Amino acid sequence: MAPYESDHATGTGPDEDPRTGRRKAARYVVPVAVVGVAAATIGLVPALAASGDPDLPKISAQQLVEKIAKSDVQRMSGTVKVSTDLGLPDLGSLQGTMGSGEQGDGSSADPRTKLTELTSGTHTLRVAADGPEKQKVSLLERDAEYSLIHSGKDVWGYDSASNEVFHTTAQHSGEQGDKRGHQPSATPDDFAKEALKSVDGTTSVTVDGTTRIAGRDAYQLVIKPKQAGSTVRDVTIGVDAKTGLPLKFTLAPKSGGAPVFDAGFTKVSFAAPPASTFDFRPPKGAKVTEEKPGKDEHAPDFGGQFAPGDLSGADTIGEGWTTIAKFDTGAKGDKSSQQGGAMGGFLGSLGDPVSGDFGKGTVFSTRLVNALITDDGTVYAGAVTKNALVKAADADK
Structure with missing residues (x-):
């Protein structure tokens, strides 16, 4: 049986940057x-x-x-x-x-x-x-x-x-x-x-x-x-x-x-x-x-x-079920914990510290979605494992 094809063919589309292989997600x-x-x-x-x-x-x-x-x-x-x-x-x-x-x-x-x-x-x-x-x-x-x-x-x-x-x-x-x-x-x-x-x-x-x-x-x-x-x-x-x-x-x-x-x-x-x-x-x-x-x-x-x-407007890395969204919060350094007040401190206590070629950051996990927030304010998020997020951040540098 031939595979069922949707209206979107695989490959480089109008929203994909051929130099980076990333797609700008319209929504x-x-x-x-x-x-x-x-x-x-x-x-x-x-x-x-x-x-x-x-x-x-x-x-x-x-x-x-x-x-x-x-x-x-x-x-x-x-x-x-x-x-x-x-x-x-x-x-x-x-x-x-x-x-x-x-x-x-x-x-x-x-x-x-x-x-x-x-x-x-x-x-x-x-x-x-x-x-x-x-x-x-x-x-x-x-x-x-x-x-x-x-x-x-x-x-x-x-x-x-x-x-x-x-x-x-x-x-x-x-x-x-x-x-x-x-x-x-x-x-x-x-x-x-x-x-x-x-x-x-x-x-x-x-x-x-x-x-x-x-x-x-x-x-x-x-x-x-x-x-x-x-x-x-x-x-x-x-x-x-x-x-x-x-x-x-x-x-x-x-x-x-x-x-x-x-x-x-x-x-x-x-x-x-x-x-x-x-x-x-x-x-x-x-x-x-x-x-x-x-x-x-x-x-x-x-x-x-x-x-x-x-x-809206986030970059996406990878494809299929391992797609990861990347976006910049604008919070550099240690500002993220300060800006959030009580909420920021609460979230900080839930995360796991990680490090890699990208530097340092914190991974926040649920049973489905994981998010890595780096110390420079970049966020990588998706329905992927913690290791997948760290690898994506490393490759992004």
Whole structure:
């Protein structure tokens, strides 16, 4: 079977410097689920679905990927359970410190602040969509609820705990953009698309049996890196057998244990949600914060507000699953620990000192993403091992 090729061919592209072999990432995103998956084509290993329950027609990996690509679910609603375990300590005691900066003066209903809660622990989301102009994501908490609603040109965020409202105008991807780009970016579908659109011949993609997800028959697509040095063991995507919509996304670390990230529907319906689902008016007495897109480059975009860690303009070193982002913090010498105050000291206590041809620095580790911060303020980060970061820094000098 010939490998499945994406629109991006391997080799030197318009954003690659032929003298250094590095690519300038126009939008290097470090989502919790798919960090390090940054190559250009898909090399599919021919594989057929194994027997299992339910008993579905056999399908090859290439056919299943094509089924996902052709999926065009415009109307749906359901409940999604999201669990993230990066192995980070509880930062609850530092919330006051972290919120005392520029973001501290913003609205608690701002999705840039509220939805960072998804980066740790287990959460329940309610999602709904009715075409490209109407989506809603609600983060359900014990005593409160946070909702992000896109209805036509309006985007509303509402935090019931503080009775605060955030309002802006929807960012559109343009006529040539993905017509599904405005659907809620918190479902397994979104994470699966991120994983599939940029893997290459360094990747094994196979079908591994069938399963049942949210009461529906599904195939299991497994993506595994072939490269040494990646911290990712595999990504498993549960694909609805009828619609091709990814219903579950699981990322497992090479170190073993619980998944680093798991997002899956527990309930799903493909009927049109009631029109009232997308209606919103600020409650009486609510504090409303207005923001005008265009003046703030970080204004909410329904195509990417759930992908924290946007490192726009970063250089990338390597390829495939061992891609490393490089950027300059501007903090030279020992300034980084001073600038961060209590936060800087806390982070410093978590890191491991390292040295090499590049000089000295500190490696901060999670179960998936590792980052090397050198004493001259350069950062190397990716879903790679500590040794891979040190080697990249050495070779960069």
